[in-house]
Amino acid sequence: xxxxxxxxxxxxxxxxxxxxxxxxxxxxxxxxxxxxxxxxxxxxxxxxxxxxxxxxxxxxxxxxxxxxxxxxxxxxxxxxxxxxxxxxxxxxxxxxxxxxxxxxxxxxxxxxxxxxxxxxxxxxxxxxxxxxxxxxxxxxxxxxxxxxxxxxxxxxxxxxxxxxxxxxxxxxxxxxxxxxxxxxxxxxxxxxxxxxxxxxxxxx
Amino acid sequence: xxxxxxxxxxxxxxxxxxxxxxxxxxxxxxxxxxxxxxxxxxxxxxxxxxxxxxxxxxxxxxxxxxxxxxxxxxxxxxxxxxxxxxxxxxxxxxxxxxxxxxxxxxxxxxxxxxxxxxxxxxxxxxxxxxxxxxxxxxxxxxxxxxxxxxxxxxxxxxxxxxxxxxxxxxxxxxxxxxxxxxxxxxxxxxxxxxxxxxxxxxxxxxxxxxxxxxxxxxxxxxxxxxxxxxxxxxx
Numbered sequence: 394x395x396x397x398x399x400x401x402x403x404x405x406x407x408x409x410x411x412x413x414x415x416x417x418x419x420x421x422x423x424x425x426x427x428x429x430x431x432x433x434x435x436x437x438x439x440x441x442x443x444x445x446x447x448x449x450x451x452x453x454x455x456x457x458x459x460x461x462x463x464x465x466x467x468x469x470x471x472x473x474x475x476x477x478x479x480x481x482x483x484x485x486x487x488x489x490x491x492x493x494x495x496x497x498x499x500x501x502x503x504x505x506x507x508x509x510x511x512x513x514x515x516x517x518x519x520x521x522x523x524x525x526x527x528x529x530x531x532x533x534x535x536x537x538x539x540x541x542x543x544x545x546x547x548x549x550x551x552x553x554x555x556x557x558x559x560x561x562x563x564x565x566x567x568x569x570x571x572x573x574x575x576x577x578x579x580x581x582x583x584x585x586x587x588x589x590x591x592x593x594x595x596x597x
Numbered sequence: 598x599x600x601x602x603x604x605x606x607x608x609x610x611x612x613x614x615x616x617x618x619x620x621x622x623x624x625x626x627x628x629x630x631x632x633x634x635x636x637x638x639x640x641x642x643x644x645x646x647x648x649x650x651x652x653x654x655x656x657x658x659x660x661x662x663x664x665x666x667x668x669x670x671x672x673x674x675x676x677x678x679x680x681x682x683x684x685x686x687x688x689x690x691x692x693x694x695x696x697x698x699x700x701x702x703x704x705x706x707x708x709x710x711x712x713x714x715x716x717x718x719x720x721x722x723x724x725x726x727x728x729x730x731x732x733x734x735x736x737x738x739x740x741x742x743x744x745x746x747x748x749x750x751x752x753x754x755x756x757x758x759x760x761x762x763x764x765x766x767x768x769x770x771x772x773x774x775x776x777x778x779x780x781x782x783x784x785x786x787x788x789x790x791x792x793x794x795x796x797x798x799x800x801x802x803x804x805x806x807x808x809x810x811x812x813x814x815x816x817x818x819x820x821x822x823x824x825x826x827x828x829x830x831x832x
Contacts, residue, residue: 471706482699 396497397448397518399424401572402434403534404445405542405563406503406513408527409555413511415443415503416563416579418534419591421450422572430575430596438464439474440587441505443580444484447532448498448518456496460484477504477512481522488520495519499531509584534570541566556581556590564594607725618726619719622675622748625728626760629674631795632661633759633767634732635788636743640781640811641734643672643743644788646761646796647806662808662818666691668736669704670808670816674761675729675748683727687711704735708744708752716750730760736814763795770794781811789824789831802828 401422406415421432435445436457444460446453463483467475475483481502488496495518503513515529516522523529527546530538541562550558560579567573577592607618632645645661661677664670665687673680690710694702711731718724726748733744745760746752757775759767770791779787785807793800802821810816819827 470709471703476700479698479700483697486697 394424397499398533398572400448400450401533401570402447403530403532403538403563403567403570403573404434404447404499404501405528405530405538405559406443406445406501406515407542407546407550407555407559407562408511408513408525408548410549410551411509411511412552412555412581412583413503413505413513414552414555414559414579414581415445415501415513416559416577416592417445417447418532418563418567418573418575419578420573420575425571427575433578435578435580436461437580437587438480438504441582441584442475442477442480443503443582444480445501445503445531446498447501449496452496452498456487456498456500459487463487477502477506477514480504481512481514481516485516485520485522488516488518492519501529501531503582505582505584533572534566537566537569538562552581552583552588556588560592564592568595608720608722616719616749619749622726622728623730626675626730626748627762627764629676629729629761631759631761631763631767631792632672632674632732633757633771633788633791634672634734634743634745634755635757635771635775635779635784636734636741636755637779637781637784638777639741640736640784640809641741641743642781642784642788642807642809643670643732643734644792644805644807645672645674646792647804649804656803660806660818662806664808664816664818665707665733666701666735666816668701668810668814668816669707669733670735670810670818671731671733672806672808673729673731676727679727679729680731683711683714683729683731686714701737703737703739704733704742704744705739707735708733708746712746712750712752714750715746715748719749732758732760734808734810734816736810736812736816741810759791766795767791781809785809785827786831789827793831800828801825 403418417434421429506512514524528542581588630646634643662672691702731746757771802824807819
């Protein structure tokens with residue numbers, strides 16, 4: 394049993410036309426037992442920057458607290474919000490600090506950068522960044538997620554179509570993974586608003 | 598004067614509320630060679646006299662204006678060796694910022710960290726304050742900026758400023774000639790004229806140093822030949 398499969402989870406982020414969407418499943422389990430069905434894996438760093446953390450839940454919570462600490466200090470010192478690219482570099486540096494005793498998580502970062510250009514990236518547990526122009530996935534269902542996204546993704550989708558696509562990709566992939574599921578939690582972010590929606594899928 | 602009894606220890610306030618060592622450090626700065634900076638609408642220029650102790654000194658080996666990052670430069674008045682230590686520390690801080698955020702450090706952040714280093718040396722045991730005031734010139738996303746940092750660790754943003762021997766004349770001259778819309782080329786001419794005001798001897802490309810940063814956000818020190826060209830334009 395891998396430590397990354399102890400809690401289970403699935404995260405996707407997708408780029409649309411001047412918008413992005415980030416989605417996760419809602420299960421919190423301890424190996425085969427499901428403890429909660431409303432567990433948040435996507436954290437709002439700012440109105441334009443979201444962080445999804447898959448993997449060991451305790452590490453996800455601690456890492457999020459550390460990152461919020463650094464982000465708040467940055468905002469106070471520099472009197473501006475962090476750009477998503479900068480935040481990704483920060484996460485990468487923090488993960489590499491623990492190179493020989495890492496956090497057992499895989500982050501997905503999604504945000505709107507300069508000129509409202511959407512930015513997504515993921516990295517491994519020791520901070521190797523992977524920038525993508527279309528979609529990034531993480532979690533125990535990642536293999537299914539890659540397949541579903543590759544098949545369903547189209548570039549430059551409007552927010553509504555992007556929502557449909559990411560939801561279908563998420564739900565169909567977590568149905569093939571016993572450790573993820575119990576619904577979905579989707580954020581669609583445009584320069585003007587953040588739309589948060591709950592999905593109902595197979596509740597098993 | 599009760600103050601002199603308190604001038605032995607840096608970390609002790611005098612009854613008048615001053616830290617006497619910092620006052621002495623400012624005096625060291627005030628007897629250093631004149632340096633100045635001017636913030637233009639589209640860039641910043643910093644300049645200094647480069648009076649060498651003898652004609653036998655190889656003036657190309659003396660560099661009073663240094664760059665801290667590709668888009669931030671600095672000049673000083675006061676003790677050269679102290680300046681070199683601060684440049685080294687500031688460069689390290691700028692690179693560390695880049696290691697963490699993969700982004701160029703904003704001018705205000707670098708100035709703040711450099712000032713924090715200078716302040717540390719006014720509140721630690723067994724050390725003395727730096728005997729330099731710095732003029733930091735940079736161009737980042739917030740536009741052109743000019744900061745002065747004092748031995749006490751306080752920093753100020755200036756539109757135009759001068760430090761060193763000829764400070765009051767230079768500042769008066771700058772006050773008269775500065776406008777908010779001044780362009781970088783004009784600012785270089787004004788800087789040269791300001792240096793000329795208090796200059797003893799014949800000014801040339803070999804005994805002044807000028808550094809500029811424009812909208813290309815690249816700080817560079819002018820060559821003696823380029824300074825000669827500007828001097829000819831000013832005549």
